[in-house]
Amino acid sequence: MHRGGFIRLFFIIAAISLLLDWYVFTGLKTFTADWSSARLRQLVNWGYLVISVGVTLLFVLGFGSFSTAKGMTPFHEWVLSLFLTFFFTKIFFVLILFLGDIGRFFYGIVNHIVKPKDKVIEPYFPARRKFISEVAILAAAIPFTSFFYAMLKGKYDFKVHRETLYFDDLPEAFDGFTITQVSDIHSGSFDNTEAVQRGIDIAKAQKSDLFVFTGDLVNNAAWEIEPYIERFSQLKAPYGQFSILGNHDYGDYIVWESEAEKHANLEKLKEHHRSLGYHLLLDENVVIEKGGQKISLIGVQNWGRGFIQIGDLNKALKGVDKDAFKILLSHDPTHWEEKVRFNPTTIHLTLSGHTHGAQFGVEIPGFRWSPVQYRYLDWAGLVNEKNRYLYVNRGFGFLAFSGRLGIWPEITVITLRKNTSPT
Numbered sequence: 001m002h003r004g005g006f007i008r009l010f011f012i013i014a015a016i017s018l019l020l021d022w023y024v025f026t027g028l029k030t031f032t033a034d035w036s037s038a039r040l041r042q043l044v045n046w047g048y049l050v051i052s053v054g055v056t057l058l059f060v061l062g063f064g065s066f067s068t069a070k071g072m073t074p075f076h077e078w079v080l081s082l083f084l085t086f087f088f089t090k091i092f093f094v095l096i097l098f099l100g101d102i103g104r105f106f107y108g109i110v111n112h113i114v115k116p117k118d119k120v121i122e123p124y125f126p127a128r129r130k131f132i133s134e135v136a137i138l139a140a141a142i143p144f145t146s147f148f149y150a151m152l153k154g155k156y157d158f159k160v161h162r163e164t165l166y167f168d169d170l171p172e173a174f175d176g177f178t179i180t181q182v183s184d185i186h187s188g189s190f191d192n193t194e195a196v197q198r199g200i201d202i203a204k205a206q207k208s209d210l211f212v213f214t215g216d217l218v219n220n221a222a223w224e225i226e227p228y229i230e231r232f233s234q235l236k237a238p239y240g241q242f243s244i245l246g247n248h249d250y251g252d253y254i255v256w257e258s259e260a261e262k263h264a265n266l267e268k269l270k271e272h273h274r275s276l277g278y279h280l281l282l283d284e285n286v287v288i289e290k291g292g293q294k295i296s297l298i299g300v301q302n303w304g305r306g307f308i309q310i311g312d313l314n315k316a317l318k319g320v321d322k323d324a325f326k327i328l329l330s331h332d333p334t335h336w337e338e339k340v341r342f343n344p345t346t347i348h349l350t351l352s353g354h355t356h357g358a359q360f361g362v363e364i365p366g367f368r369w370s371p372v373q374y375r376y377l378d379w380a381g382l383v384n385e386k387n388r389y390l391y392v393n394r395g396f397g398f399l400a401f402s403g404r405l406g407i408w409p410e411i412t413v414i415t416l417r418k419n420t421s422p423t
Contacts, residue, residue: 010063017056017083020090025049027097031133052086059083071220071254074191077402078151084401085147093140100132150360150403156195158202158396159408163382165389166419167348170325173291174416180208180237181412183331183353184216184246184395188224189402193231199396200231203411210288211237213278214353215246215302215331219399220254222268225276233276239288243278244299245269246331246354247308248399281329283316295325298347304354305334313339320345327351333378336390349389349414355379356395357407370407380407 028048032041062079072080180203190196203211218224225232235241249269256262273280281299288295298320303311311330320326326347330336333352340347357380361370372379383390394410 011060013087014056014060017059017087017090018053020087020094021049021052021056023094023097024052024090027093027128027133027136030128030130031137034130052090055082055086071188072400074189074402077189077398077400078191080400081147081151081402085144085151088147089140089144092143093136096136096139097132100128100136104128146405147403150401150405152403154404154408155359155398155402156192156199157404157408158199158411160202160206160411160413161381161394162413162415163391164415164417165349166417167325167387168419169323169348170416170418171290171293171295172418173293174295174325175418177210177290177416178206178208179210179212179327179351179412179414179416180206180235181212181214181351181391181393181414182235182396183214183351183393183410183412184356184397184399185213185225185228185232186216186219186248186395186397186399187228188219188221189398190228191402193227196228197231199409199411200234203235206411206413208237208413209290210239210297211235211241212297212329212351213241213243214329214351214393215244216248216353216395216397217243217246217272218269219248220251222265222272225269225272229272229275236277239290241276241278242286242297242299242329243273243276243280244329244331245280245282245301247302247304250302250308250310252308281316283312285316285318285320295327296320297327297329299329300335302331303335303339304332305338311335313343317345322346333376333390333392336383337377341385341388341390347388349391349416351391351393351412351414353393353395355392356399359395359398359401359404359407361405361407363406 025045025048028045032044035041058079062076182203249266251262251265256265270280279286281297283300285296285298288297298316300311300313300316302308303313322345326345328340328347328350330340330350330352332354336350336352340350355372355376358370358372361372362368363380368380370379378390378392380392380394383392391412391414393412394407396409396411398404398409
């Protein structure tokens with residue numbers, strides 16, 4: 001969407017939010033109508049209106065400052081998150097209230113049709129019942145409390161996901177080899193250093209043989225990771241730390257003064273990878289050796305379906321023995337879908353991120369859902385296509401919405417095992 005279209009959409013959403021405020025206000029007036037204290041009624045009704053309209057105005061002003069900033073800051077993300085919290089809360093409230101209003105409208109019509117002529121005819125639109133407003137408030141409490149939980153706790157509620165994968169051709173020396181994967185740090189969004197450190201400590205505690213980071217170190221600019229370099233550089237592994245770039249690392253989502261400035265930002269980011277102790281793989285491969293045996297670790301730049309297709313898998317595979325056991329780091333899982341899973345060269349395991357699982361969804365045994373599934377076929381967890389595996393990490397950080405609900409920040413631990421069962 002071009003900038004003009006985005007601005008129009010933005011103001012349309014803000015206008016819808018204000019219309020929802022009016023409708024909610026009428027529902028609150030019904031809810032408080034029988035309260036004995038007029039002052040308390042005014043405090044609730046007008047207090048809501050002032051707060052909710054204020055959040056919308058803050059959203060409008062925040063957008064104005066965002067348009068001149070170098071990308072979204074935690075302030076912008078909090079403003080957006082508050083707006084979304086109130087917006088979806090109002091939608092839940094209005095849906096219940098509207099259904100009630102439709103019901104009482106048809107009730108009024110039926111009364112006019114069936115009531116005897118000698119009876120007093122009620123209005124076509126009978127008075128709204130307080131019960132409907134009470135149900136609307138209960139319904140609205142669900143998104144309101146959930147969103148605030150997501151913002152205050154959920155976004156730093158780190159979970160360790162473990163997978164054990166079996167391969168016939170894994171070199172014996174690597175049987176039991178462990179890999180810790182972190183993805184999508186998005187350091188420009190962090191607003192709680194101690195909470196970030198908790199996540200780092202959890203990753204350290206896994207004591208894996210290899211550490212990999214699969215892209216999106218920042219939201220847009222290299223300086224975003226600088227306050228956290230010392231902390232993330234604590235992530236060490238006996239067989240090394242390796243990383244790749246994600247789509248946000250190229251600085252494509254903000255306006256630069258010149259191409260030279262944008263290029264300098266990317267070069268600075270590459271330096272930061274070195275400062276972190278990460279070997280940044282730019283369409284290249286390295287050999288991991290253990291007990292006299294080897295596996296190949298391959299890393300590509302970002303390649304995503306529909307945008308930023310920089311990564312060159314063929315270049316990255318140069319020099320790799322076709323019979324070698326191969327692990328690929330590729331930020332966007334659509335790369336695996338389109339270029340890796342049916343590639344003539346067998347790549348045993350691909351590690352990706354990118355989707356964040358939309359930072360919102362449901363994952364319970366036997367069922368999982370997230371709105372991101374309508375954009376990505378493979379959006380979280382393990383996928384197997386004829387013993388070619390993809391693992392999509394749900395992300396360490398967050399972006400835009402300053403929260404997570406149901407799809408928690410992830411640290412992945414993968415154990416490689418040699419399949420010794422008879423074929």
